[in-house]
Protein backbone atom coordinates (compact mmCIF):
# COMPACT_ATOMS: atom_id res chain seq x y z
CA UNK A 1 0.00 0.00 0.00
CA UNK A 2 1.29 3.48 -0.91
CA UNK A 3 0.32 6.77 0.73
CA UNK A 4 0.41 10.09 -1.12
CA UNK A 5 -1.53 13.35 -1.54
CA UNK A 6 -3.99 13.42 -4.43
CA UNK A 7 -3.27 15.16 -7.73
CA UNK A 8 -5.62 16.51 -10.40
CA UNK A 9 -5.40 13.27 -12.39
CA UNK A 10 -7.01 11.39 -9.46
CA UNK A 11 -10.30 13.29 -9.87
CA UNK A 12 -12.26 10.56 -11.68
CA UNK A 13 -11.19 7.92 -9.20
CA UNK A 14 -12.02 10.23 -6.28
CA UNK A 15 -15.49 10.75 -7.70
CA UNK A 16 -15.85 6.97 -7.85
CA UNK A 17 -15.37 6.55 -4.06
CA UNK A 18 -18.70 5.78 -2.41
CA UNK A 19 -19.28 5.81 1.36
CA UNK A 20 -22.52 3.96 2.03
CA UNK A 21 -22.32 4.26 5.82
CA UNK A 22 -24.61 6.38 8.03
CA UNK A 23 -22.19 9.29 8.23
CA UNK A 24 -21.35 12.55 6.45
CA UNK A 25 -18.80 12.21 3.63
CA UNK A 26 -17.34 14.01 0.61
CA UNK A 27 -19.87 12.84 -1.96
CA UNK A 28 -19.19 13.70 -5.62
CA UNK A 29 -21.28 16.88 -5.64
CA UNK A 30 -19.55 18.19 -2.49
CA UNK A 31 -16.15 17.19 -3.80
CA UNK A 32 -16.62 19.01 -7.11
CA UNK A 33 -18.11 22.16 -5.62
CA UNK A 34 -15.48 22.44 -2.86
CA UNK A 35 -12.60 21.81 -5.27
CA UNK A 36 -14.07 24.59 -7.39
CA UNK A 37 -14.59 27.01 -4.46
CA UNK A 38 -11.11 26.33 -3.02
CA UNK A 39 -12.44 24.82 0.24
CA UNK A 40 -10.81 21.57 -0.89
CA UNK A 41 -7.39 21.25 -2.55
CA UNK A 42 -5.97 18.13 -4.16
CA UNK A 43 -2.92 18.29 -1.90
CA UNK A 44 -5.22 18.32 1.15
CA UNK A 45 -6.68 14.95 0.14
CA UNK A 46 -4.51 12.03 1.16
CA UNK A 47 -4.85 8.62 -0.48
CA UNK A 48 -3.82 5.06 0.25
CA UNK A 49 -3.40 3.14 -3.02
CA UNK A 50 -3.14 -0.54 -3.77
CA UNK A 51 0.42 -1.41 -4.89
CA UNK A 52 -0.75 -3.71 -7.69
CA UNK A 53 -3.97 -2.22 -9.05
CA UNK A 54 -3.27 1.42 -8.05
CA UNK A 55 -6.90 1.63 -6.88
CA UNK A 56 -7.88 4.00 -4.06
CA UNK A 57 -8.20 1.91 -0.90
CA UNK A 58 -8.60 4.82 1.48
CA UNK A 59 -8.81 8.59 1.51
CA UNK A 60 -8.90 11.47 3.96
CA UNK A 61 -10.31 14.81 2.81
CA UNK A 62 -9.65 18.06 4.65
CA UNK A 63 -11.59 21.32 4.41
CA UNK A 64 -10.40 24.93 4.79
CA UNK A 65 -11.33 28.50 3.88
CA UNK A 66 -10.53 29.24 0.22
CA UNK A 67 -7.67 31.60 1.09
CA UNK A 68 -6.67 29.87 4.30
CA UNK A 69 -3.04 28.79 4.59
CA UNK A 70 -3.89 25.47 6.29
CA UNK A 71 -6.79 23.03 6.32
CA UNK A 72 -9.14 23.57 9.27
CA UNK A 73 -11.17 20.37 9.48
CA UNK A 74 -11.15 16.77 8.41
CA UNK A 75 -14.31 16.31 6.38
CA UNK A 76 -14.23 12.70 5.22
CA UNK A 77 -12.41 9.56 6.29
CA UNK A 78 -12.94 6.46 4.21
CA UNK A 79 -11.31 3.05 4.02
CA UNK A 80 -12.72 0.28 1.87
CA UNK A 81 -14.43 -2.35 4.02
CA UNK A 82 -12.27 -5.06 2.39
CA UNK A 83 -9.03 -3.54 3.75
CA UNK A 84 -7.69 -5.75 6.56
CA UNK A 85 -6.77 -3.18 9.22
CA UNK A 86 -9.15 -0.34 8.49
CA UNK A 87 -8.37 1.52 11.70
CA UNK A 88 -4.61 1.54 11.24
CA UNK A 89 -4.80 2.51 7.56
CA UNK A 90 -7.08 5.41 8.44
CA UNK A 91 -4.80 6.47 11.30
CA UNK A 92 -1.77 6.38 9.02
CA UNK A 93 -3.54 8.55 6.42
CA UNK A 94 -4.28 11.12 9.12
CA UNK A 95 -0.71 11.06 10.46
CA UNK A 96 0.67 11.65 6.95
CA UNK A 97 -1.70 14.57 6.42
CA UNK A 98 -0.91 16.12 9.82
CA UNK A 99 2.80 15.87 9.14
CA UNK A 100 2.45 17.47 5.71
CA UNK A 101 0.21 20.32 6.95
CA UNK A 102 2.04 20.99 10.21
CA UNK A 103 -1.33 21.14 12.02
CA UNK A 104 -3.79 18.60 13.43
CA UNK A 105 -7.25 19.73 12.23
CA UNK A 106 -10.32 18.46 14.06
CA UNK A 107 -12.58 15.84 12.49
CA UNK A 108 -16.17 17.09 12.04
CA UNK A 109 -18.68 14.29 11.59
CA UNK A 110 -22.37 14.95 10.98
CA UNK A 111 -24.79 12.32 12.23
CA UNK A 112 -28.49 12.13 12.95
CA UNK A 113 -30.02 12.80 16.37
CA UNK A 114 -30.06 9.65 18.43
CA UNK A 115 -27.11 8.15 16.52
CA UNK A 116 -26.05 6.23 19.61
CA UNK A 117 -29.19 4.10 19.29
CA UNK A 118 -28.62 3.37 15.60
CA UNK A 119 -26.28 0.40 15.07
CA UNK A 120 -25.29 1.51 11.53
CA UNK A 121 -24.32 5.01 12.65
CA UNK A 122 -22.51 3.70 15.72
CA UNK A 123 -20.51 1.26 13.59
CA UNK A 124 -19.61 3.98 11.08
CA UNK A 125 -18.35 6.21 13.87
CA UNK A 126 -16.62 3.56 15.99
CA UNK A 127 -13.70 2.67 13.71
CA UNK A 128 -13.19 6.28 12.61
CA UNK A 129 -13.17 7.41 16.24
CA UNK A 130 -10.51 4.85 17.08
CA UNK A 131 -8.39 5.85 14.07
CA UNK A 132 -8.74 9.55 14.88
CA UNK A 133 -7.64 8.86 18.47
CA UNK A 134 -4.55 6.98 17.28
CA UNK A 135 -3.63 9.99 15.13
CA UNK A 136 -3.90 12.41 18.07
CA UNK A 137 -7.57 13.50 17.89
CA UNK A 138 -8.34 12.50 21.44
CA UNK A 139 -10.85 15.16 22.57
CA UNK A 140 -14.54 14.45 21.94
CA UNK A 141 -17.29 17.00 21.68
CA UNK A 142 -20.92 16.76 20.65
CA UNK A 143 -22.51 19.85 19.15
CA UNK A 144 -26.24 20.20 18.54
CA UNK A 145 -27.25 21.56 15.15
CA UNK A 146 -30.27 23.87 15.10
CA UNK A 147 -32.27 25.43 12.30
CA UNK A 148 -34.85 28.20 12.28
CA UNK A 149 -37.15 28.24 9.24
CA UNK A 150 -39.54 31.00 8.25
CA UNK A 151 -42.14 28.33 7.50
CA UNK A 152 -42.10 26.92 11.05
CA UNK A 153 -41.12 29.74 13.39
CA UNK A 154 -42.00 33.36 14.12
CA UNK A 155 -39.79 36.35 13.43
CA UNK A 156 -39.09 37.76 16.93
CA UNK A 157 -40.04 41.28 18.00
CA UNK A 158 -37.20 43.79 18.55
CA UNK A 159 -35.65 43.86 22.03
CA UNK A 160 -37.25 46.45 24.33
CA UNK A 161 -34.24 46.73 26.61
CA UNK A 162 -31.16 46.57 24.34
CA UNK A 163 -29.77 48.88 21.67
CA UNK A 164 -27.68 47.24 18.92
CA UNK A 165 -24.85 49.09 17.24
CA UNK A 166 -22.20 48.16 14.70
CA UNK A 167 -18.59 49.23 15.24
CA UNK A 168 -15.88 49.52 12.57
CA UNK A 169 -13.15 49.01 15.13
CA UNK A 170 -12.26 45.31 15.50
CA UNK A 171 -10.73 46.10 18.89
CA UNK A 172 -14.22 46.90 20.23
CA UNK A 173 -15.27 43.37 19.33
CA UNK A 174 -12.03 41.89 20.68
CA UNK A 175 -12.70 43.56 24.05
CA UNK A 176 -16.33 42.35 24.05
CA UNK A 177 -15.33 38.79 23.05
CA UNK A 178 -12.77 38.69 25.86
CA UNK A 179 -15.45 39.69 28.38
CA UNK A 180 -18.09 37.20 27.25
CA UNK A 181 -15.55 34.34 27.12
CA UNK A 182 -15.23 34.46 30.92
CA UNK A 183 -17.23 31.61 32.44
CA UNK A 184 -18.28 30.33 29.00
CA UNK A 185 -19.66 26.80 28.80
CA UNK A 186 -18.38 26.49 25.22
CA UNK A 187 -15.74 23.75 24.95
CA UNK A 188 -13.49 25.44 22.42
CA UNK A 189 -13.47 28.75 24.24
CA UNK A 190 -12.57 27.01 27.49
CA UNK A 191 -9.96 24.85 25.78
CA UNK A 192 -8.36 27.88 24.10
CA UNK A 193 -8.22 29.74 27.39
CA UNK A 194 -6.04 26.99 28.86
CA UNK A 195 -3.24 27.90 26.43
CA UNK A 196 -3.67 31.64 25.81
CA UNK A 197 -4.70 34.80 27.59
CA UNK A 198 -8.26 36.18 27.07
CA UNK A 199 -7.23 39.01 24.72
CA UNK A 200 -5.18 36.72 22.45
CA UNK A 201 -8.03 34.22 22.39
CA UNK A 202 -10.56 36.97 21.62
CA UNK A 203 -8.36 38.36 18.83
CA UNK A 204 -8.09 34.93 17.26
CA UNK A 205 -11.87 34.41 17.45
CA UNK A 206 -12.54 37.79 15.83
CA UNK A 207 -10.14 37.03 12.99
CA UNK A 208 -11.74 33.56 12.52
CA UNK A 209 -15.24 35.09 12.35
CA UNK A 210 -13.97 37.56 9.77
CA UNK A 211 -13.18 34.60 7.50
CA UNK A 212 -16.82 33.52 7.39
CA UNK A 213 -18.90 34.58 4.42
CA UNK A 214 -21.14 36.98 6.37
CA UNK A 215 -20.35 40.70 6.11
CA UNK A 216 -18.29 42.29 8.86
CA UNK A 217 -20.82 45.20 8.86
CA UNK A 218 -23.50 42.84 10.20
CA UNK A 219 -21.76 42.49 13.58
CA UNK A 220 -23.45 44.17 16.55
CA UNK A 221 -22.59 45.20 20.09
CA UNK A 222 -25.55 45.28 22.47
CA UNK A 223 -25.94 48.03 25.08
CA UNK A 224 -28.53 48.68 27.78
CA UNK A 225 -30.33 52.00 28.03
CA UNK A 226 -27.59 53.36 30.28
CA UNK A 227 -24.99 52.63 27.57
CA UNK A 228 -23.36 49.64 29.33
CA UNK A 229 -22.25 46.73 27.18
CA UNK A 230 -24.47 43.67 27.67
CA UNK A 231 -23.24 41.40 24.88
CA UNK A 232 -22.33 40.71 21.26
CA UNK A 233 -24.42 39.40 18.37
CA UNK A 234 -22.76 38.27 15.14
CA UNK A 235 -25.12 37.21 12.38
CA UNK A 236 -23.02 35.55 9.70
CA UNK A 237 -23.09 33.04 6.83
CA UNK A 238 -21.21 30.05 5.51
CA UNK A 239 -21.31 28.46 2.10
CA UNK A 240 -24.63 26.79 2.93
CA UNK A 241 -26.38 30.06 3.89
CA UNK A 242 -27.16 32.28 6.92
CA UNK A 243 -25.86 31.20 10.33
CA UNK A 244 -26.24 32.58 13.84
CA UNK A 245 -22.48 33.02 14.03
CA UNK A 246 -21.83 33.99 17.63
CA UNK A 247 -23.51 35.60 20.58
CA UNK A 248 -22.53 36.16 24.17
CA UNK A 249 -23.60 37.97 27.31
CA UNK A 250 -21.09 39.56 29.72
CA UNK A 251 -20.88 37.47 32.93
CA UNK A 252 -22.42 40.05 35.25
CA UNK A 253 -25.60 40.23 33.12
CA UNK A 254 -26.21 36.49 32.74
CA UNK A 255 -29.35 34.79 34.00
CA UNK A 256 -31.68 37.59 32.85
CA UNK A 257 -32.66 36.12 29.51
CA UNK A 258 -30.46 38.45 27.43
CA UNK A 259 -29.48 35.46 25.26
CA UNK A 260 -33.05 35.64 23.89
CA UNK A 261 -32.69 39.33 22.97
CA UNK A 262 -29.37 38.72 21.19
CA UNK A 263 -30.56 35.63 19.35
CA UNK A 264 -33.79 37.44 18.48
CA UNK A 265 -31.80 40.29 16.92
CA UNK A 266 -29.75 37.86 14.81
CA UNK A 267 -32.87 35.99 13.66
CA UNK A 268 -34.68 39.25 12.84
CA UNK A 269 -31.65 40.54 10.97
CA UNK A 270 -31.46 37.48 8.71
CA UNK A 271 -35.25 37.26 8.29
CA UNK A 272 -35.37 40.92 7.21
CA UNK A 273 -32.91 40.08 4.44
CA UNK A 274 -35.18 37.29 3.24
CA UNK A 275 -33.56 34.29 4.91
CA UNK A 276 -35.83 31.26 4.99
CA UNK A 277 -33.48 29.05 7.00
CA UNK A 278 -30.88 30.00 9.61
CA UNK A 279 -28.52 27.37 10.99
CA UNK A 280 -26.67 27.31 14.30
CA UNK A 281 -24.55 24.94 16.39
CA UNK A 282 -23.93 24.84 20.09
CA UNK A 283 -22.23 22.38 22.42
CA UNK A 284 -24.62 19.86 23.95
CA UNK A 285 -23.23 20.96 27.33
CA UNK A 286 -23.98 24.63 26.74
CA UNK A 287 -27.48 24.13 28.12
CA UNK A 288 -28.44 27.85 28.49
CA UNK A 289 -27.65 28.37 24.80
CA UNK A 290 -29.46 25.22 23.65
CA UNK A 291 -32.53 26.29 25.65
CA UNK A 292 -32.41 29.77 24.09
CA UNK A 293 -32.45 28.21 20.61
CA UNK A 294 -35.44 26.08 21.54
CA UNK A 295 -37.35 29.04 23.00
CA UNK A 296 -36.72 30.97 19.77
CA UNK A 297 -38.23 28.19 17.63
CA UNK A 298 -34.93 26.71 16.39
CA UNK A 299 -35.25 22.96 15.89
CA UNK A 300 -32.46 20.50 16.68
CA UNK A 301 -32.06 18.52 13.43
CA UNK A 302 -28.67 16.80 13.73
CA UNK A 303 -25.50 16.35 15.71
CA UNK A 304 -21.98 17.44 14.82
CA UNK A 305 -19.38 15.27 16.46
CA UNK A 306 -16.00 17.01 16.75
CA UNK A 307 -12.86 15.00 17.49
CA UNK A 308 -9.90 17.27 18.12
CA UNK A 309 -6.36 17.31 19.43
CA UNK A 310 -5.67 18.49 22.93
CA UNK A 311 -3.97 21.91 22.38
CA UNK A 312 -1.51 21.13 25.18
CA UNK A 313 -0.17 18.22 23.07
CA UNK A 314 0.07 20.03 19.72
Ligand SMILES: CC(C)(COP(=O)(O)OP(=O)(O)OC[C@H]1O[C@@H](n2cnc3c(N)ncnc32)[C@H](O)[C@@H]1OP(=O)(O)O)[C@@H](O)C(=O)NCCC(=O)NCCS
Pocket residue numbers: 180181183184185186246247248249250253254255256257258259260281282283286288289292
Ligand atom coordinates in the same frame (compact mmCIF):
# COMPACT_ATOMS: atom_id res chain seq x y z
C1 LIG B 1 -24.89 31.14 26.67
C2 LIG B 1 -25.17 32.55 27.16
C3 LIG B 1 -25.30 33.50 25.97
C4 LIG B 1 -26.48 32.54 27.97
O1 LIG B 1 -26.83 33.87 28.27
P1 LIG B 1 -27.90 34.29 29.40
O2 LIG B 1 -28.53 35.56 28.93
O3 LIG B 1 -27.25 34.29 30.74
O4 LIG B 1 -28.95 33.08 29.33
P2 LIG B 1 -30.21 32.89 30.27
O5 LIG B 1 -30.53 34.17 31.01
O6 LIG B 1 -31.27 32.28 29.44
O7 LIG B 1 -29.71 31.82 31.35
C5 LIG B 1 -30.44 30.67 31.72
C6 LIG B 1 -29.81 30.05 32.95
O8 LIG B 1 -28.47 29.60 32.65
C7 LIG B 1 -27.53 30.18 33.55
N1 LIG B 1 -26.31 30.49 32.80
C8 LIG B 1 -26.19 31.29 31.72
N2 LIG B 1 -24.92 31.32 31.31
C9 LIG B 1 -24.21 30.53 32.13
C10 LIG B 1 -22.85 30.17 32.21
N3 LIG B 1 -21.96 30.62 31.31
N4 LIG B 1 -22.46 29.33 33.18
C11 LIG B 1 -23.37 28.85 34.08
N5 LIG B 1 -24.68 29.15 34.06
C12 LIG B 1 -25.10 29.99 33.10
C13 LIG B 1 -28.22 31.45 34.02
O9 LIG B 1 -27.67 31.89 35.24
C14 LIG B 1 -29.64 31.00 34.13
O10 LIG B 1 -29.78 30.23 35.31
P3 LIG B 1 -31.17 30.21 36.13
O11 LIG B 1 -32.20 29.64 35.20
O12 LIG B 1 -30.87 29.36 37.30
O13 LIG B 1 -31.45 31.63 36.48
C15 LIG B 1 -24.03 33.04 28.09
O14 LIG B 1 -23.73 32.05 29.05
C16 LIG B 1 -22.73 33.37 27.38
O15 LIG B 1 -22.51 34.48 26.93
N6 LIG B 1 -21.82 32.39 27.28
C17 LIG B 1 -20.53 32.58 26.62
C18 LIG B 1 -20.67 32.62 25.10
C19 LIG B 1 -21.44 31.43 24.55
O16 LIG B 1 -21.37 30.32 25.06
N7 LIG B 1 -22.16 31.68 23.46
C20 LIG B 1 -22.87 30.68 22.73
C21 LIG B 1 -21.97 30.12 21.70
S1 LIG B 1 -22.90 29.28 20.48
